[in-house]
Amino acid sequence: MKYKGYLIDLDGTMYKGKESIPDAPGFIQRLREKNIPFLFLTNNSTKTPETAAKNLQENFGIPALPEEVYTSSLATADYLKSLNNGNKVLIIGEKGLKQALADRGFVEEDKNPDYVVLGLDQEVNYEKFKAATLAIHNGAQYIATNKDTNLPTEHGLVPGAGSLAALLTAATRIEPTFVGKPETIIMEEALKLINLPAEEVLMVGDNYETDIMAGINSGVDTLLVYTGFTKPEDLEKVEVQPTHIVDSLGEWII
Template sequence: MKHYQQYLIDLDGTMYRGKERIPAAKQFIERLNAAGIKHLFVTNNSTKTPAEVAENLTRHHGIVTEPGQVYTSSLATVAYLQAANVQSVLMIGEHGLQAALQEHGFNLVTQEPADAVVVGLDRNLVYEDLARATLAIRAGAKFIVTNPDTNLPSERGMIPSTGAIAAAIQTATQVEPVVIGKPSKLIMDAAMQYAHANPKQTIMVGDNYQTDILAGIHADIDTLLVYSGLSTPKAVAKEPIQPTYTVDSLADWTL
């Protein structure tokens, strides 16, 4: 079995299940740390800052994490905007996305003209937000979505997420957005650049074939699917491209 110098790791379903701890996940990270192997948590969540994600891992799941070990779809979006020389942004999103954009010097506007419209999850969304985004895109702004997730697990069930908001805007504009988060190659390339990772020595770890594993496949890196969350062996067996490795638990993985 190949040994890797950098692990890119999903969160919900891989490191924890909602508020539930996964003991094998904590032990897995401890084994990585003991072996001196680098890891970076890669998440589609744009609503929280890296510091908030790190605090949640540390305080609620016993996985001691520094903010620099977390890479969000907001940070990947910033990298894309910088490469595209975007200056002004009309944003739909919460404070995690807003903080990332402001910290990197983007001019946040509330109406057209704008260089780009960036859409993340916004649980305080109102119709006027959709109207302003639609008008800006129809006036020529780039249409960028932090992640394609259509639903968000909650205590009430599966509620609308970023992809659902983006779909409304896409319908109104007839413009297909640039999608940053998993399974897009964009977030993986940005995360590897952030981590100074060699793709040939990097592996993506996750519980969801349709996001985590496809993201690794699109980025042409090895993948490890752990059956601790969403995907099932029966469903994955039907996929045309298989993960590089699969395990029932991260306790079964040899570094």
Template sequence: MTIKTYKGFFIDLDGTVYAGTNPIPTAKKFISELDARGIPYLYVTNNATKSQEDVVAHLKAVSGIDAAPEHVYTSGMAAVDFAKKNYPGARTFVVGEPALQRQVEAAGLLLVEKDIEVVIQGMDRFVTYDKLATASTAIRNGAAFIATNPDVNLPTENGMMPGAGSLTAFLKISTQREPLIIGKPFGYIMDGALERIGLTKEEVVMVGDNYNTDILAGMNYGVDTLLALTGVTTVEDLEEITNKPTHILNDLSEWRFE
């Protein structure tokens, strides 16, 4: 079997590199191999509550993996890249956590609570009615409505908790407007990731554990996909899916680089 040689890898985190607070050792070996061969890669994650440095620290703590901040690309960063490109310097209101607010400011967007031109909404564990009301009013008055990622729930040790998508649903209902959604499985995050890695669609592969986010993101965008069966999607799920990933592996140790 010939395996295509890719010049770059986009890699999901939870379920692919670690499982919550547990390491996935086969992923660590895979990453070391990328490092040893000098193959560029980006961790592409829908989690918009973490900064690049937060993700680096988590990778080290959970998996003992050394990463550089430049290896991390979150849906929050992609939302900010999109806003910066399409609404440079815009008066921006954030429903989101401090990491997202800092990314907005670093991109030269103006963090405001009045005369809002752009609303960027992500996961916000400190959300209040006032925040949602401000966002809702701005969107009704014509502000752009950008959501970081569609994940409705987050798996935690206490069960499934509301995620960014649940807050988006609140704003959708209250404004009757559709957001532009940045994260996987949508293409905007892939646009940003491709720009950062500096390669073409043909040269990269999207690696992940979740067919409905990672693999569909790759397929929708027109890049090859690699499903690792270490997380959400199971062999049984795959039986019902006609449009299969380009590559399916039990875990990343099965990947052959040549």
């Protein structure tokens, strides 16, 4: 089947940490040559689209535009806008999340917010968690950008946004609404942006638990590439297989 649009993961698919993936630039070039629209879809809530695009261009030779990057922060801001339940937010998060929310008209308010919005925050402190806990107890809606419990780094696996969310859940006994992959919210927002129905789009990624499950949960076909997180033996344990599997993106015929 020839797909009319692509949603493409970043880390593990376009690059791996600070390492290049040789077939990634050519894959994007082939999409451009055929005028097939695509979005880079990432759970990383800390980076702005401008920073993510610059990283792709300068470090990995992938010509990317900021408007082609859709982060869990942007999806969170778009989702909150659609709820239309106020514009005051208590934010646990970094620049990518704060800018996405500000650009959609939300204002930061720690005392009596409409929402508590949590993403990865490497400088969060006890006082911030205390304020967020009290706000949720007082009725603020609890939203988290993604449920990734760990992030791979050169030092090993470190806490991700999902681990921070678990702290607030323990303190409030309230589960957040998660937005990022594998949830359907980020996929629904991305499909609106790319302006194509689910059945005409392919989700490309290296992680079965996030990228591929996002597609499965949303009725979007999937392409798993073995350049990152998921290995062939991992698929022996899952019931629903990816629609397509390749060792490298160079094998995929667009």
